[in-house]
Structure formats: C-alpha cells, structure tokens
Amino acid sequence: MNYWFTALYLLLIPHLSVAQVDSSLIEQDTFVSVIHTDIIGNKIAFKSALRPLVQVPGGRAPFYTYLWDFGDGHFSTAAEPIHQYQKVGDYEVTVYAVNNYDDGRKPKRPKKKVTVSSAIASRDTSSSPFEESFFTSNGIFQLFKNSDAKPGEDMALVVGVNTNGKKGKVLLLTNEKAAGLDGFMLAGQSKYYNERVDSILHNKEINSLWANVKQSTFTKTGSPDYGIKEQKTFSSSSEAIAYFSELHMAYNSLATYEIDGSQSETQFSLINLDITEDMLVDTNAIVTITGVFIPEDGIANVHQLDVPVVKSHDPNKMSIRPARMNYRFQKKNKELTYKVQFQNDGEGDAKNIRLEMFLPAEVDLKTFKLQSLYPKCDSCLTTNARGCYQYDIKEDGTLTFHFKDISLPGTGAADITDQDSTKGFILFTVQTDKKLKNKAFKSYTNIYFDKNPPIKTNNATSRFRRIYSPLVTVGASRTFGTPTKNDIQYKFKPGIQIGLGIAPIAPYRKPYWQAEVYTSYYKEEAAQSIVEEGVVQYLDENGRNTEAKYTSYERNSNKSFMTIQVPVQIRININSFLSTGAGVSLRTDLNLKNEESVSYNTVTANGEISQVVLPSDVEKDKMSPIKINPFWDINVGRVYLGPALGIRIAYDTHQKANAGIYGIWRF
The missing domain is CATH 2.60.40.10 (Immunoglobulins)
Known part of the structure; x- marks a missing residue:
C-alpha cells in the first residue's frame, strides 16, 4: 500500500509545481509594485518593479511607458531616471506607469518616501529631457x-x-x-x-x-x-x-x-x-x-x-470626431475629423510607413484635407523631396497615405528618452457626400511598418446620440359604412383632430416607439324604427292631449363628442420617405351635446296618415369608459424629420372600422 502512495506522490509533484508557477503569472492584481533607489554622487537613481506584462496571444510585445513625479515639482518620462534635488527634506516619489499592448489591468501606482540630506542636496538645476522639451x-x-x-x-x-x-x-x-x-x-x-x-x-x-x-x-x-x-x-x-x-x-x-x-x-x-x-x-x-x-x-x-x-492602451489607433452627433442639427455636408496614430515599437528606425484607411460610403474621399502630421515632412510632389508623404484613392475606395524615406525611431532603441519621438500620426478632415442616415458608420486602418505584416486598428465608429423628437398632428377622421347595433343605425360625420407626440429620432431601419395624445371632435346620428300596429298614444298637439293611433315610430338622436386618445405604437422607417407602425390607443369620449326626438306615424279619425315629431327629454351621457382601439398607421413624406402625410386605420367596437388622414411634422 505504501508503494502505491509513494508512486502517486511522485507523479503529482511535477504537476503541482507547474500549477504554482502559472498561478504566480496570472495573479496580476495582487502584485506589489515598488520603487528602488540608488544614490549616485549627489543624485538619486530610480527604478520601478512592476507586475510582469502579459502579451496578447498573437499580439505585439507589450511595454511600459512612465511618468515619474519626484515630489518636488519635477517630472520625467524615462524608464530609469536620475534626479538631483535642490533642497533638504522628505519627498514622496510616484511613478505613473501605462501598460501598452498588455492583456492585464493597469499596474498599481507605487510610491516611495526619499530623504534628501545636505550631503546630496545641490543648488544646481536638475531638469529632465522631458521638462527641457x-x-x-x-x-x-x-x-x-x-x-x-x-x-x-x-x-x-x-x-x-x-x-x-x-x-x-x-x-x-x-x-x-x-x-x-x-x-x-x-x-x-x-x-x-x-x-x-x-x-x-x-x-x-x-x-x-x-x-x-x-x-x-x-x-x-x-x-x-x-x-x-x-x-x-x-x-x-x-x-x-x-x-x-x-x-x-x-x-x-x-x-x-x-x-x-x-x-x-x-x-x-x-x-x-x-x-x-x-x-x-x-x-x-x-x-x-x-x-x-x-x-x-x-x-x-x-x-x-x-x-x-x-x-486598451494600444498606440496604434484610429479615432473620429465627432463620435456622437446630434441628428437634428447635422448639416447636409458634415465635416468629420479623423486621427490615425501609430508607434514604432521596434529597435531600429521605421523608414516607410503606409496607412490604408477604409472609410465608410457616406464619406466623400475627394474632400480629404490634411490638417497635421508627424513625422514632419513635405509632400512627395515637392522638388528634391527626400523624406516625404503622398496619398491616393484606390479603385476599391481605400484611402492610402504613405510616409516615404523617413526615420521614426523605435521604443526599443537604447538612446530613446522621449517616447513621443517614437510616435506618429496624421490628422485630416473629410466631408460627407450626402445627408447622413440615422445609423452608425465605421472606419479602420491597416498600418504597415516597412515590410512587416499590417497592424489593424480598432473600428472608429461615429453614431448619433439618442435624442427625442417632438411632433404635432392635424387631421380629420371618418367611419367606414353605417354600423348597426340591434335595430339602431349609427351615422358619423367626419371630425377634426389635433395632437402632440414624442418619439426618439428614428434610427435607420430599426424599430422605435412613438407616443401621442390628441383630441378629436365628431358627431353621431342614430335612428331606430319601430313598428307597432294600432297602438293608441296621447300626443300633445297645441297644448291639447289628442288621442291618436300610430302604426310606427322612429327614435332619432343627435350627439357631439370630444374624444381624447393616447396612441402608443411601434414604428419602423422603410426608407427616407415611407414608414409604418402599429399599436393601440387608449380612448375616452366626452359627450358635449345630446338631443333626441321621436317621430310618430299616426292615423287620424278620418283615416289620414300624418307624422308628429316630439322632442324627448334625455340625460346627457357622461364620459365613456376607457376603450382600447388597435390601429395601423402609415406615413409618407419626410419621415425622419420634417413634414409627412399619415393615414391611420383603427377598430372600435362601437364605430367599427374608422380611418383618419392627417399631417404630421417631426421636429
């Protein structure tokens, strides 16, 4: 039995050792960053110990950039700076390190207290190359x-x-x-x-x-x-x-x-x-x-x-301004500012750098205008130009910018003290060739350093901010046909409507919601015919009760209503001139007028048939219960912003199918 335990132990020991090593590499957030110092004459040399950098699989070699705060109002960007203090005292030194191309979190900021004695304090100035430039x-x-x-x-x-x-x-x-x-x-x-x-x-x-x-x-x-x-x-x-x-x-x-x-x-x-x-x-x-x-x-x-x-802190990047636009206030020709930045992270100088920029179809490449660039150089069209730049538009719509015969130093060079000297960029503007659609559009760049494989930047995306559009509607509605309930026929006169609403400024080919509140006015006429043979009715004619027989009578009513509706719908823009939506409307009717009369068809004593119309005392209807009316809607015109014409078809249990035509303006 002991033999088997010994064999199992010997098999597990190597695997346990490997696991411990891997754990120390992965546990990055708990790494204790420290600053080491060394006195050299009357100066102090500084060096930081930061967590190990973690390379992105298949990515470029990561590296740190530094900003040293010496605690006396002086700074340096060197990796291992040497500083001379002018006054005796205690100073708190801090290093701000940035992890470039790294797959981990930013390292914790180390600090260290240093004591400067009269033996090393000096009245001589100690400006770093960072401060001097x-x-x-x-x-x-x-x-x-x-x-x-x-x-x-x-x-x-x-x-x-x-x-x-x-x-x-x-x-x-x-x-x-x-x-x-x-x-x-x-x-x-x-x-x-x-x-x-x-x-x-x-x-x-x-x-x-x-x-x-x-x-x-x-x-x-x-x-x-x-x-x-x-x-x-x-x-x-x-x-x-x-x-x-x-x-x-x-x-x-x-x-x-x-x-x-x-x-x-x-x-x-x-x-x-x-x-x-x-x-x-x-x-x-x-x-x-x-x-x-x-x-x-x-x-x-x-x-x-x-x-x-x-x-992530990747020096090779494409950025855009504005990245978020207001669709309501955009001009027909919108200017976009792009910046493509890059950094040579090698040991030798980069001689030729080519930027292949893939810009969206909304951009007119012919409006390309260079604002600034680094390394500073002239156009290759200049006579006797050595280090120079040139750009052109390829048949596939790619904008290519080429630095030729330059010398951009690498971060790995031993004599580099200014990290900015290893960086380059181009800053340019372009115009959109037409009114933009309310959708995001992306750009990216492939960066070629000499004959090395390309580095693809991030996607620089410009989009419109989510803002809201108020709207007003004015229109008229009408009921189809003559609805009948039991033996009562209803006729509705066309009515007018006016309302307000709100919706997000419509995205391009994506659903969005819209809510409104509007009032409308309409009239309802109803008639009910009843046949009753030989019925005696006492009618008031000229102040006298007269006995009369009637063969039938008709009850008529005339009402006026003000309707309050709150439609809520989901819409989608099919294109710039056509949109559709569907939803439900919460509706209640307020009775403004209620008149009713009865027409009797009577037979007089000599057998003549006549008609007597008498008003009826009726109580005005109150507010109706809230009803839910489904509807379908279509707009034709400036459906993003501006005027359009709308048609809305709704269903109501009382009015049955009814439709309205209206004008709408989105602001």
Missing part, C-alpha cells in the same frame, strides 16, 4: 497626458507654465458638451509651487477675468504636437469676453488655480483625472481638454489637448 507648442503654456482615456482608470495631466516671474490664473476646461459625456472627474492636484486652488467662480468673476485679456495665442497638440498656432488680438474687453465665453460654454466642467511667478519661472503641476464609465459609450472618440493661462499682463495662452478614448 516640454514647451514645444508656444514656449509658455502646455498640457501633457501620460495616457489615453481608458474608462475605469485614471489619467495624469501635467500642466506646464513658463511664468517669466508673473502671477496668473490657470483654467482647465473638461467634459465637452458636444460629446455629451461627463467622462473626466478631478481627483487631485499637486501644490509644489503653492498653487492656490480656487473655489467655484461666478459669471461676474469669469467675465472680469476675460475682460483683462489683450492678446491670446492658441495652440493644439495630441502627442506629438500638431504644429497649430494662432494669435488673436482683442480690440475691446467685450470682444475678449465674447471669445472666451464661447470657449467656456463649450464645456461642462471648470477647474481653476492661481500661480505665483516668484516661486519659480518654470512650474509644473500634476492633475489627476478619473475616467468615468460614461466614456464606455465612445471608446473610439477624440475628446478635448482645454487649458487657459492668463497672466497679470493679459497676454493669454490657450492650449488644447486631444485625448483619444480607448478600450
């Missing part, structure tokens, strides 16, 4: 993001200001109204230079701030820099207020703080932004963060930072 757009004010916006994670934003010794105010505008998302939440801000964070500003204070601006420089970047720079001089305070108010009103969120230029001529502030789950709606969009720096001399700087919304 920070102000590429305008030399004074710029924003930098350490990652794209991935829902459920955070993003570190570095705001840099060359104060030139002046005081001023920095404003940060997030959550564009056009995007319809509250995707950014302010989670914290550094105060290395005694920045004074302001409370909520009132409109009067903001307008006073705008009025002080004499001149403004506008720049825009999206990592790398776009090379866009515009200057504007304001002739009056009202012109400045109008310009900045329009900019401010485009956003939902505002954060402000004051800086003191006497603290340092160059100041970097780190702002933490949480990315909310709202961003999951558009993980292919480009959203914009705007920073404004207004110094005391009124010479302002506006810098915009494009931030792609992503599902």
